[in-house]
Amino acid sequence: xSFPKGVLLLKEAAIKFVHFDNILNHAKKARDGHLTGYxxxxxxxxxxxxxxxxxxxVTAAQRTExxxxxxxxxxxxxxxxxxxxxxxxxxxxGEDLLDMILSIFMEEPIFAGKDAEEIxxxxxxxxxxxxxxxxxxxxxxxxxxxxxxxxxxxxxxIYPTNxxxxxxxxxxxxxxxxxxxxxxxxxxxxxxxxxxxxPALIELYLKFLNSMIESFTRIVGSxxxxxxxxxxxxxxxxxxxxxxxxxxxxxxxxxxxPFIATDKEITEGFTLWIDQFSDAIFVVLGRKTDEIIYNCxxxxxxxxxxxxxxxxxKLSRLxx
Numbered sequence: 001x002s003f004p005k006g007v008l009l010l011k012e013a014a015i016k017f018v019h020f021d022n023i024l025n026h027a028k029k030a031r032d033g034h035l036t037g038y039x040x041x042x043x044x045x046x047x048x049x050x051x052x053x054x055x056x057x058v059t060a061a062q063r064t065e066x067x068x069x070x071x072x073x074x075x076x077x078x079x080x081x082x083x084x085x086x087x088x089x090x091x092x093x094g095e096d097l098l099d100m101i102l103s104i105f106m107e108e109p110i111f112a113g114k115d116a117e118e119i120x121x122x123x124x125x126x127x128x129x130x131x132x133x134x135x136x137x138x139x140x141x142x143x144x145x146x147x148x149x150x151x152x153x154x155x156x157x158i159y160p161t162n163x164x165x166x167x168x169x170x171x172x173x174x175x176x177x178x179x180x181x182x183x184x185x186x187x188x189x190x191x192x193x194x195x196x197x198x199p200a201l202i203e204l205y206l207k208f209l210n211s212m213i214e215s216f217t218r219i220v221g222s223x224x225x226x227x228x229x230x231x232x233x234x235x236x237x238x239x240x241x242x243x244x245x246x247x248x249x250x251x252x253x254x255x256x257x258p259f260i261a262t263d264k265e266i267t268e269g270f271t272l273w274i275d276q277f278s279d280a281i282f283v284v285l286g287r288k289t290d291e292i293i294y295n296c297x298x299x300x301x302x303x304x305x306x307x308x309x310x311x312x313x314k315l316s317r318l319x320x
Contacts, residue, residue: 004160004163005164006091006097008090009090012089024057036055041083041087043085049061053095057196058195059195072260074258109186116180125155133153134151135187136150137150137185137188138185141161142182196262204307208274210253219285231276267309268312275315
């Protein structure tokens with residue numbers, strides 16, 4: 001699969017020689033600005049992508065055979081760190097092009113898979129003009145994508161596969177579509193895409209929750225902690241389905257399967273879980289509960305504030 005050309009920062013590097021943590025850190029610290037673009041990892045059985053906006057990871061995708069779909073960033077990162085076979089490319093692209101690439105697997109198209117040889121182009125473009133279409137067309141030929149961005153219902157810029165963007169008008173676009181064979185046309189509004197939560201946010205909440213579990217276990221024992229933690233998780237999962245990805249083991253350690261969610265969804269889910277766990281423990285320990293939680297939370301208070309945890313949590317009463 002090929003996308004329109006950007007700046008190739010790393011070409012066909014053997015994955016066993018690539019340090020993925022360095023890539024993630026460099027994306028934030030590059031001298032010429034934070035990376036906006038994507039890391040492409042080619043395996044024998046698939047191609048996986050990790051997308052960046054201004055140095056931050058925003059989402060990930062996987063392509064196997066004819067399927068191209070969003071997948072958890074953590075899964076892509078961990079696989080790349082452990083892989084012995086594969087190659088890595090890093091592409092720097094413009095933010096507008098990044099938005100269009102993300103749309104093809106994150107947004108429902110307004111129409112999809114229209115064969116350029118079979119459609120009435122004049123009717124199509126007349127309709128887009130009347131609608132004052134502000135989105136884009138994704139032109140797919142084989143495994144290659146090109147994009148045509150519209151302004152006020154008319155084609156404005158084209159991003160050809162492996163070439164730089166250029167201006168285009170309606171007659172030139174129709175001529176291109178008539179000349180090239182085997183093009184499938186897909187239309188998108190180009191709506192703003194949601195950013196996947198960084199795996200570090202999940203780890204933050206797990207560290208805080210584990211600290212609470214360890215502290216309460218020392219005081220009331222693992223049996224009471226289990227009898228409060230498990231129902232709290234079950235009750236919170238009824239409201240926040242993402243919590244179903246977390247499993248509490250017999251030793252009270254918590255494991256999870258990578259999943260797709262936003263920062264807000266992660267924070268809302270853990271707020272429910274932690275609040276319900278705190279309420280249940282409060283029945284046993286009373287006001288001493290707050291003292292213990294306060295000591296657990298001190299190391300994470302700034303990160304939790306930044307994540308918006310205290311905006312909705314009952315633990316805002318601690319006035320940290």
